[in-house]
Amino acid sequence: MTKMSKKKAAILQAATALFATKGFADTHMSELSSVTGAAEGTIFYHFKNKEHILLTILSDTKVSIVDEFNAHMDDREFETGMEMMEEVVAFYLLFAGRMEYQFLILHSLFIYRLAESRAEFRDNLEAIYDCLVTFFEQAIIKGQEDGSIGDVNPRKSALIVFTMVDGLVRFKNFNLYDAGALFNELIDSVRRMLKPN
Amino acid sequence: MTKMSKKKAAILQAATALFATKGFADTHMSELSSVTGAAEGTIFYHFKNKEHILLTILSDTKVSIVDEFNAHMDDREFETGMEMMEEVVAFYLLFAGRMEYQFLILHSLFIYRLAESRAEFRDNLEAIYDCLVTFFEQAIIKGQEDGSIGDVNPRKSALIVFTMVDGLVRFKNFNLYDAGALFNELIDSVRRMLKPN
DNA sequence: TTTCCGACTGAGTGCTCAGTCGGTTTTTTT
Protein backbone atom coordinates (compact mmCIF):
# COMPACT_ATOMS: atom_id res chain seq x y z
CA MET A 1 0.00 0.00 0.00
CA THR A 2 1.49 3.30 -1.08
CA LYS A 3 1.39 6.03 1.55
CA MET A 4 -1.80 7.98 1.75
CA SER A 5 -2.80 11.24 3.40
CA LYS A 6 -4.24 10.94 6.90
CA LYS A 7 -7.50 12.47 5.78
CA LYS A 8 -7.91 10.13 2.85
CA ALA A 9 -7.34 7.11 5.07
CA ALA A 10 -9.78 8.45 7.62
CA ILE A 11 -12.40 8.98 4.93
CA LEU A 12 -12.02 5.40 3.71
CA GLN A 13 -12.23 3.98 7.19
CA ALA A 14 -15.27 5.99 8.17
CA ALA A 15 -16.99 5.28 4.86
CA THR A 16 -16.45 1.56 5.34
CA ALA A 17 -18.17 1.64 8.72
CA LEU A 18 -20.98 3.90 7.54
CA PHE A 19 -21.70 2.10 4.28
CA ALA A 20 -21.73 -1.18 6.20
CA THR A 21 -24.06 -0.07 8.95
CA LYS A 22 -26.27 2.53 7.26
CA GLY A 23 -26.09 1.49 3.62
CA PHE A 24 -24.74 3.41 0.67
CA ALA A 25 -27.65 5.72 -0.12
CA ASP A 26 -28.29 6.53 3.53
CA THR A 27 -24.72 7.62 4.17
CA HIS A 28 -24.34 11.33 3.39
CA MET A 29 -21.21 13.23 2.53
CA SER A 30 -22.01 15.69 5.32
CA GLU A 31 -21.85 12.81 7.80
CA LEU A 32 -18.62 11.51 6.34
CA SER A 33 -17.29 15.03 6.66
CA SER A 34 -18.29 15.53 10.28
CA VAL A 35 -17.11 12.08 11.37
CA THR A 36 -13.68 12.43 9.79
CA GLY A 37 -13.15 16.15 10.33
CA ALA A 38 -12.43 16.50 6.62
CA ALA A 39 -14.31 19.20 4.75
CA GLU A 40 -16.67 18.01 2.05
CA GLY A 41 -14.39 19.57 -0.51
CA THR A 42 -11.56 17.39 0.75
CA ILE A 43 -13.57 14.25 0.19
CA PHE A 44 -14.14 15.25 -3.42
CA TYR A 45 -10.51 16.16 -3.77
CA HIS A 46 -9.54 12.57 -2.98
CA PHE A 47 -12.47 10.77 -4.66
CA LYS A 48 -14.18 11.96 -7.76
CA ASN A 49 -17.59 10.97 -6.41
CA LYS A 50 -19.35 8.92 -3.75
CA GLU A 51 -19.38 5.74 -5.82
CA HIS A 52 -15.64 5.97 -6.23
CA ILE A 53 -15.24 5.74 -2.46
CA LEU A 54 -17.19 2.50 -2.48
CA LEU A 55 -15.16 1.12 -5.36
CA THR A 56 -11.94 1.90 -3.50
CA ILE A 57 -13.24 0.13 -0.40
CA LEU A 58 -14.25 -2.92 -2.44
CA SER A 59 -10.96 -3.05 -4.25
CA ASP A 60 -9.00 -2.75 -0.98
CA THR A 61 -11.18 -5.48 0.50
CA LYS A 62 -10.44 -7.74 -2.43
CA VAL A 63 -6.72 -7.22 -1.99
CA SER A 64 -6.93 -7.89 1.75
CA ILE A 65 -8.95 -11.05 1.35
CA VAL A 66 -6.89 -12.53 -1.46
CA ASP A 67 -3.57 -11.64 0.18
CA GLU A 68 -4.43 -12.67 3.70
CA PHE A 69 -5.97 -15.98 2.70
CA ASN A 70 -3.04 -16.82 0.51
CA ALA A 71 -0.54 -15.79 3.21
CA HIS A 72 -2.37 -17.72 5.92
CA MET A 73 -2.70 -20.90 3.89
CA ASP A 74 0.80 -20.79 2.42
CA ASP A 75 2.10 -20.60 5.96
CA ARG A 76 1.01 -24.03 6.96
CA GLU A 77 1.03 -27.63 5.88
CA PHE A 78 -1.85 -29.99 6.47
CA GLU A 79 -1.79 -33.71 7.11
CA THR A 80 -5.13 -34.23 5.44
CA GLY A 81 -7.59 -32.35 3.27
CA MET A 82 -10.15 -32.55 6.05
CA GLU A 83 -7.77 -30.72 8.37
CA MET A 84 -7.22 -28.13 5.70
CA MET A 85 -10.97 -27.72 5.32
CA GLU A 86 -11.34 -27.14 9.04
CA GLU A 87 -8.62 -24.54 8.91
CA VAL A 88 -10.23 -22.75 5.96
CA VAL A 89 -13.56 -22.63 7.79
CA ALA A 90 -11.96 -21.45 11.02
CA PHE A 91 -9.92 -18.79 9.26
CA TYR A 92 -12.91 -17.61 7.30
CA LEU A 93 -14.89 -17.05 10.48
CA LEU A 94 -11.94 -15.39 12.20
CA PHE A 95 -11.22 -13.15 9.26
CA ALA A 96 -14.86 -12.20 8.74
CA GLY A 97 -14.95 -11.18 12.40
CA ARG A 98 -11.89 -8.98 11.97
CA MET A 99 -13.29 -7.41 8.81
CA GLU A 100 -16.89 -7.15 9.94
CA TYR A 101 -17.66 -3.95 8.05
CA GLN A 102 -16.18 -5.21 4.82
CA PHE A 103 -18.20 -8.41 5.04
CA LEU A 104 -21.35 -6.47 5.78
CA ILE A 105 -20.74 -4.54 2.58
CA LEU A 106 -20.13 -7.80 0.72
CA HIS A 107 -23.51 -8.97 1.99
CA SER A 108 -25.33 -5.84 0.92
CA LEU A 109 -27.65 -5.54 -2.00
CA PHE A 110 -26.24 -2.28 -3.31
CA ILE A 111 -22.94 -3.85 -4.20
CA TYR A 112 -24.65 -6.47 -6.37
CA ARG A 113 -26.76 -3.88 -8.09
CA LEU A 114 -23.63 -2.00 -9.01
CA ALA A 115 -21.94 -5.21 -10.08
CA GLU A 116 -24.69 -5.80 -12.60
CA SER A 117 -23.91 -2.64 -14.52
CA ARG A 118 -20.32 -1.82 -13.67
CA ALA A 119 -17.46 -4.11 -14.58
CA GLU A 120 -15.10 -2.56 -11.99
CA PHE A 121 -17.42 -3.75 -9.23
CA ARG A 122 -18.20 -7.09 -10.80
CA ASP A 123 -14.55 -7.96 -11.31
CA ASN A 124 -13.65 -7.34 -7.70
CA LEU A 125 -16.57 -9.37 -6.41
CA GLU A 126 -15.80 -12.25 -8.72
CA ALA A 127 -12.17 -12.27 -7.66
CA ILE A 128 -13.18 -12.41 -4.00
CA TYR A 129 -15.65 -15.26 -4.42
CA ASP A 130 -13.40 -17.21 -6.73
CA CYS A 131 -10.51 -16.98 -4.29
CA LEU A 132 -12.64 -18.13 -1.37
CA VAL A 133 -14.48 -20.96 -3.08
CA THR A 134 -11.22 -22.20 -4.55
CA PHE A 135 -9.73 -22.64 -1.10
CA PHE A 136 -12.65 -24.77 -0.02
CA GLU A 137 -12.36 -26.70 -3.27
CA GLN A 138 -8.64 -27.31 -2.90
CA ALA A 139 -9.20 -28.74 0.56
CA ILE A 140 -11.80 -31.14 -0.85
CA ILE A 141 -9.54 -32.22 -3.70
CA LYS A 142 -6.64 -32.79 -1.34
CA GLY A 143 -8.94 -34.69 1.00
CA GLN A 144 -10.10 -36.94 -1.80
CA GLU A 145 -6.50 -37.74 -2.67
CA ASP A 146 -5.58 -38.69 0.88
CA GLY A 147 -8.89 -40.38 1.61
CA SER A 148 -10.06 -38.06 4.34
CA ILE A 149 -12.93 -36.75 2.21
CA GLY A 150 -15.51 -38.82 0.36
CA ASP A 151 -16.48 -38.94 -3.26
CA VAL A 152 -18.34 -35.68 -3.87
CA ASN A 153 -18.22 -33.10 -6.62
CA PRO A 154 -15.44 -30.81 -5.35
CA ARG A 155 -16.64 -27.52 -6.80
CA LYS A 156 -20.27 -28.01 -5.91
CA SER A 157 -19.51 -29.20 -2.41
CA ALA A 158 -17.11 -26.30 -1.97
CA LEU A 159 -19.96 -23.97 -2.87
CA ILE A 160 -22.25 -25.66 -0.36
CA VAL A 161 -19.73 -25.39 2.44
CA PHE A 162 -19.01 -21.81 1.49
CA THR A 163 -22.73 -21.09 1.58
CA MET A 164 -22.95 -22.47 5.10
CA VAL A 165 -20.00 -20.57 6.45
CA ASP A 166 -20.81 -17.34 4.70
CA GLY A 167 -24.47 -17.62 5.70
CA LEU A 168 -23.42 -17.93 9.32
CA VAL A 169 -21.28 -14.82 9.02
CA ARG A 170 -24.20 -12.98 7.50
CA PHE A 171 -26.56 -14.03 10.28
CA LYS A 172 -24.07 -12.89 12.85
CA ASN A 173 -23.52 -9.54 11.17
CA PHE A 174 -27.24 -9.00 10.81
CA ASN A 175 -27.62 -9.72 14.52
CA LEU A 176 -29.83 -12.71 13.93
CA TYR A 177 -27.81 -14.93 16.18
CA ASP A 178 -24.25 -15.47 17.22
CA ALA A 179 -22.16 -17.42 14.78
CA GLY A 180 -19.60 -18.15 17.50
CA ALA A 181 -22.16 -20.19 19.40
CA LEU A 182 -22.56 -22.43 16.37
CA PHE A 183 -18.89 -22.85 15.56
CA ASN A 184 -18.48 -26.38 16.90
CA GLU A 185 -21.77 -27.44 15.36
CA LEU A 186 -20.64 -26.04 12.04
CA ILE A 187 -17.31 -27.84 12.04
CA ASP A 188 -19.03 -31.09 12.99
CA SER A 189 -21.56 -30.62 10.23
CA VAL A 190 -18.89 -30.01 7.63
CA ARG A 191 -16.99 -33.06 8.79
CA ARG A 192 -20.06 -35.29 8.62
CA MET A 193 -20.96 -33.83 5.26
CA LEU A 194 -17.64 -34.57 3.67
CA LYS A 195 -16.30 -37.69 5.34
CA PRO A 196 -16.14 -40.91 3.30
CA ASN A 197 -18.99 -43.26 4.10
CA MET B 1 -57.19 -10.82 2.67
CA THR B 2 -59.91 -8.19 2.75
CA LYS B 3 -60.66 -6.61 -0.60
CA MET B 4 -58.43 -3.77 -1.58
CA SER B 5 -58.57 -1.11 -4.28
CA LYS B 6 -56.85 -1.99 -7.54
CA LYS B 7 -54.47 0.93 -7.15
CA LYS B 8 -53.42 0.00 -3.65
CA ALA B 9 -52.69 -3.56 -4.71
CA ALA B 10 -50.71 -2.31 -7.69
CA ILE B 11 -48.67 -0.01 -5.47
CA LEU B 12 -47.82 -2.86 -3.11
CA GLN B 13 -46.86 -5.16 -5.94
CA ALA B 14 -44.70 -2.59 -7.69
CA ALA B 15 -43.08 -1.50 -4.44
CA THR B 16 -42.17 -5.10 -3.64
CA ALA B 17 -40.37 -5.48 -6.94
CA LEU B 18 -38.68 -2.09 -6.72
CA PHE B 19 -37.58 -2.33 -3.10
CA ALA B 20 -36.22 -5.80 -3.82
CA THR B 21 -34.24 -4.87 -6.91
CA LYS B 22 -33.29 -1.25 -6.27
CA GLY B 23 -33.33 -1.03 -2.50
CA PHE B 24 -35.51 1.10 -0.29
CA ALA B 25 -33.71 4.44 -0.45
CA ASP B 26 -33.15 4.18 -4.20
CA THR B 27 -36.81 3.63 -4.96
CA HIS B 28 -38.55 6.97 -5.42
CA MET B 29 -42.21 7.74 -5.07
CA SER B 30 -42.14 9.26 -8.55
CA GLU B 31 -41.06 5.88 -9.92
CA LEU B 32 -43.69 4.03 -7.97
CA SER B 33 -46.20 6.49 -9.36
CA SER B 34 -45.15 6.14 -12.99
CA VAL B 35 -44.90 2.33 -12.80
CA THR B 36 -48.34 1.88 -11.26
CA GLY B 37 -50.13 4.72 -13.00
CA ALA B 38 -51.24 5.99 -9.60
CA ALA B 39 -50.67 9.63 -8.81
CA GLU B 40 -48.21 10.32 -6.04
CA GLY B 41 -51.06 11.66 -3.97
CA THR B 42 -52.79 8.29 -4.28
CA ILE B 43 -49.82 6.53 -2.77
CA PHE B 44 -49.94 8.78 0.25
CA TYR B 45 -53.66 8.38 0.45
CA HIS B 46 -53.22 4.64 0.97
CA PHE B 47 -49.98 4.68 2.99
CA LYS B 48 -49.05 7.35 5.44
CA ASN B 49 -45.44 7.32 4.31
CA LYS B 50 -42.85 5.34 2.37
CA GLU B 51 -41.82 3.26 5.35
CA HIS B 52 -45.39 2.19 5.88
CA ILE B 53 -45.41 0.63 2.41
CA LEU B 54 -42.41 -1.45 3.38
CA LEU B 55 -43.98 -2.48 6.66
CA THR B 56 -47.13 -3.60 4.85
CA ILE B 57 -45.04 -5.67 2.44
CA LEU B 58 -43.13 -7.26 5.29
CA SER B 59 -46.26 -8.02 7.23
CA ASP B 60 -47.95 -9.56 4.18
CA THR B 61 -44.81 -11.59 3.56
CA LYS B 62 -44.85 -12.88 7.11
CA VAL B 63 -48.47 -13.97 6.74
CA SER B 64 -47.75 -15.70 3.42
CA ILE B 65 -44.74 -17.56 4.73
CA VAL B 66 -46.29 -18.69 7.98
CA ASP B 67 -49.57 -19.69 6.35
CA GLU B 68 -48.14 -21.41 3.32
CA PHE B 69 -45.57 -23.38 5.26
CA ASN B 70 -48.13 -24.52 7.77
CA ALA B 71 -50.61 -25.42 5.06
CA HIS B 72 -48.03 -27.29 3.02
CA MET B 73 -46.69 -29.28 5.95
CA ASP B 74 -50.06 -30.01 7.52
CA ASP B 75 -51.10 -31.49 4.21
CA ARG B 76 -48.74 -34.40 4.32
CA GLU B 77 -47.51 -37.15 6.55
CA PHE B 78 -43.92 -38.34 6.59
CA GLU B 79 -42.56 -41.80 7.20
CA THR B 80 -39.39 -40.45 8.77
CA GLY B 81 -37.95 -37.17 10.04
CA MET B 82 -35.34 -37.33 7.33
CA GLU B 83 -38.06 -37.39 4.68
CA MET B 84 -39.70 -34.47 6.36
CA MET B 85 -36.41 -32.58 6.35
CA GLU B 86 -36.03 -33.16 2.64
CA GLU B 87 -39.52 -31.87 2.08
CA VAL B 88 -38.88 -28.75 4.17
CA VAL B 89 -35.72 -28.01 2.19
CA ALA B 90 -37.44 -28.62 -1.13
CA PHE B 91 -40.43 -26.51 -0.23
CA TYR B 92 -38.22 -23.72 1.05
CA LEU B 93 -36.38 -23.53 -2.26
CA LEU B 94 -39.60 -23.75 -4.26
CA PHE B 95 -41.30 -21.13 -2.16
CA ALA B 96 -38.32 -18.76 -2.23
CA GLY B 97 -38.37 -19.04 -6.01
CA ARG B 98 -42.03 -18.13 -6.13
CA MET B 99 -41.54 -15.22 -3.75
CA GLU B 100 -38.23 -14.01 -5.11
CA TYR B 101 -38.83 -10.33 -4.43
CA GLN B 102 -39.98 -10.93 -0.90
CA PHE B 103 -36.91 -13.02 -0.17
CA LEU B 104 -34.66 -10.40 -1.69
CA ILE B 105 -36.15 -7.90 0.72
CA LEU B 106 -35.64 -10.35 3.59
CA HIS B 107 -31.98 -10.54 2.57
CA SER B 108 -31.53 -6.79 2.45
CA LEU B 109 -29.69 -4.70 4.96
CA PHE B 110 -32.29 -1.97 5.21
CA ILE B 111 -34.83 -4.28 6.77
CA TYR B 112 -32.42 -5.22 9.56
CA ARG B 113 -31.55 -1.61 10.20
CA LEU B 114 -35.22 -0.83 10.62
CA ALA B 115 -35.67 -3.91 12.79
CA GLU B 116 -33.10 -2.56 15.20
CA SER B 117 -35.11 0.51 16.01
CA ARG B 118 -38.68 -0.39 15.16
CA ALA B 119 -40.55 -3.14 16.93
CA GLU B 120 -43.13 -3.51 14.12
CA PHE B 121 -40.37 -4.60 11.77
CA ARG B 122 -38.51 -6.69 14.31
CA ASP B 123 -41.59 -8.64 15.30
CA ASN B 124 -42.40 -9.62 11.73
CA LEU B 125 -38.85 -10.71 11.03
CA GLU B 126 -38.66 -12.75 14.20
CA ALA B 127 -41.93 -14.47 13.43
CA ILE B 128 -40.68 -15.40 9.96
CA TYR B 129 -37.38 -16.82 11.14
CA ASP B 130 -38.88 -18.58 14.09
CA CYS B 131 -41.47 -20.27 11.88
CA LEU B 132 -38.87 -21.43 9.40
CA VAL B 133 -36.24 -22.64 11.82
CA THR B 134 -38.88 -24.45 13.82
CA PHE B 135 -39.88 -26.51 10.79
CA PHE B 136 -36.30 -27.64 10.32
CA GLU B 137 -36.09 -28.35 14.03
CA GLN B 138 -39.29 -30.39 14.10
CA ALA B 139 -37.99 -32.56 11.29
CA ILE B 140 -34.80 -33.21 13.24
CA ILE B 141 -36.67 -34.05 16.42
CA LYS B 142 -38.98 -36.41 14.56
CA GLY B 143 -35.98 -37.97 12.85
CA GLN B 144 -34.27 -38.57 16.17
CA GLU B 145 -37.37 -40.30 17.47
CA ASP B 146 -37.62 -42.63 14.50
CA GLY B 147 -33.87 -43.14 14.16
CA SER B 148 -33.46 -41.58 10.73
CA ILE B 149 -31.45 -38.68 12.12
CA GLY B 150 -28.43 -38.91 14.40
CA ASP B 151 -27.73 -37.47 17.80
CA VAL B 152 -27.24 -33.75 17.18
CA ASN B 153 -28.52 -30.65 18.92
CA PRO B 154 -31.87 -30.10 17.16
CA ARG B 155 -32.07 -26.32 17.35
CA LYS B 156 -28.45 -25.70 16.45
CA SER B 157 -28.49 -28.16 13.58
CA ALA B 158 -31.74 -26.67 12.37
CA LEU B 159 -30.02 -23.29 12.28
CA ILE B 160 -27.10 -24.72 10.34
CA VAL B 161 -29.35 -26.35 7.76
CA PHE B 162 -31.41 -23.18 7.52
CA THR B 163 -28.22 -21.22 6.98
CA MET B 164 -27.26 -23.49 4.10
CA VAL B 165 -30.61 -23.38 2.39
CA ASP B 166 -31.19 -19.70 2.93
CA GLY B 167 -27.64 -18.90 1.85
CA LEU B 168 -28.24 -20.76 -1.38
CA VAL B 169 -31.39 -18.75 -2.01
CA ARG B 170 -29.46 -15.58 -1.36
CA PHE B 171 -26.71 -16.53 -3.78
CA LYS B 172 -29.26 -17.30 -6.41
CA ASN B 173 -31.13 -14.05 -5.90
CA PHE B 174 -27.90 -12.08 -5.96
CA ASN B 175 -27.04 -13.77 -9.26
CA LEU B 176 -23.93 -15.37 -7.86
CA TYR B 177 -24.86 -18.81 -9.09
CA ASP B 178 -27.87 -20.93 -9.66
CA ALA B 179 -29.27 -22.63 -6.61
CA GLY B 180 -31.15 -25.10 -8.79
CA ALA B 181 -27.90 -26.50 -10.08
CA LEU B 182 -26.89 -27.33 -6.52
CA PHE B 183 -30.19 -28.79 -5.37
CA ASN B 184 -29.18 -32.45 -5.45
CA GLU B 185 -25.85 -31.65 -3.86
CA LEU B 186 -27.63 -29.75 -1.12
CA ILE B 187 -30.05 -32.56 -0.32
CA ASP B 188 -27.19 -35.05 -0.25
CA SER B 189 -25.20 -32.79 2.04
CA VAL B 190 -28.07 -32.40 4.45
CA ARG B 191 -28.62 -36.14 4.48
CA ARG B 192 -24.96 -36.89 5.20
CA MET B 193 -24.88 -34.16 7.81
CA LEU B 194 -27.80 -35.51 9.77
CA LYS B 195 -27.78 -39.26 9.31
CA PRO B 196 -26.87 -41.43 12.28
CA ASN B 197 -23.29 -42.70 12.13
C1' DT C 1 -82.44 15.19 -5.69
C1' DT C 2 -79.20 16.11 -2.55
C1' DT C 3 -75.65 14.91 0.37
C1' DC C 4 -71.80 12.53 1.41
C1' DC C 5 -67.68 9.74 1.06
C1' DG C 6 -63.85 7.06 -0.42
C1' DA C 7 -60.67 6.99 -4.19
C1' DC C 8 -57.94 9.60 -6.69
C1' DT C 9 -55.26 13.69 -8.72
C1' DG C 10 -50.90 16.53 -9.70
C1' DA C 11 -48.95 21.02 -9.09
C1' DG C 12 -46.69 22.88 -5.33
C1' DT C 13 -43.31 23.12 -1.16
C1' DG C 14 -39.49 23.03 1.58
C1' DC C 15 -35.64 20.56 2.43
C1' DT C 16 -31.74 17.50 1.72
C1' DC C 17 -28.12 16.06 -0.80
C1' DA C 18 -23.96 15.17 -4.07
C1' DG C 19 -20.98 17.76 -6.10
C1' DT C 20 -18.47 22.63 -7.26
C1' DC C 21 -15.52 26.41 -6.83
C1' DG C 22 -12.45 29.94 -5.44
C1' DG C 23 -9.48 30.24 -2.22
C1' DT C 24 -6.02 29.13 1.81
C1' DT C 25 -2.65 26.30 4.14
C1' DT C 26 0.84 22.72 4.22
C1' DT C 27 4.37 20.10 2.15
C1' DT C 28 7.80 19.19 -1.22
C1' DT C 29 11.02 20.56 -4.63
C1' DT C 30 14.38 23.56 -6.48
Next chain:
DNA sequence: AAAAAAACCGACTGAGCACTCAGTCGGAAA
Protein backbone atom coordinates in the same frame (compact mmCIF):
# COMPACT_ATOMS: atom_id res chain seq x y z
C1' DA D 1 13.73 31.26 0.41
C1' DA D 2 11.00 31.04 -3.47
C1' DA D 3 8.18 28.41 -6.32
C1' DA D 4 5.39 24.64 -7.25
C1' DA D 5 2.46 21.07 -6.01
C1' DA D 6 -0.55 18.74 -3.03
C1' DA D 7 -3.90 18.88 0.56
C1' DC D 8 -7.52 21.06 2.49
C1' DC D 9 -11.46 24.20 3.33
C1' DG D 10 -16.64 25.36 3.63
C1' DA D 11 -20.14 28.35 1.62
C1' DC D 12 -22.76 27.64 -2.20
C1' DT D 13 -25.76 25.53 -5.95
C1' DG D 14 -29.33 23.28 -8.24
C1' DA D 15 -31.43 18.96 -8.96
C1' DG D 16 -34.27 15.77 -6.92
C1' DC D 17 -36.69 14.16 -3.08
C1' DA D 18 -40.83 12.85 0.25
C1' DC D 19 -44.78 14.56 1.35
C1' DT D 20 -49.04 18.11 1.19
C1' DC D 21 -53.26 19.92 -0.08
C1' DA D 22 -57.09 21.83 -2.42
C1' DG D 23 -59.87 19.95 -5.36
C1' DT D 24 -62.32 16.39 -8.94
C1' DC D 25 -65.20 12.47 -9.69
C1' DG D 26 -68.47 8.61 -9.49
C1' DG D 27 -71.47 6.20 -7.00
C1' DA D 28 -74.11 4.99 -2.78
C1' DA D 29 -77.04 6.44 1.05
C1' DA D 30 -80.60 9.54 2.82
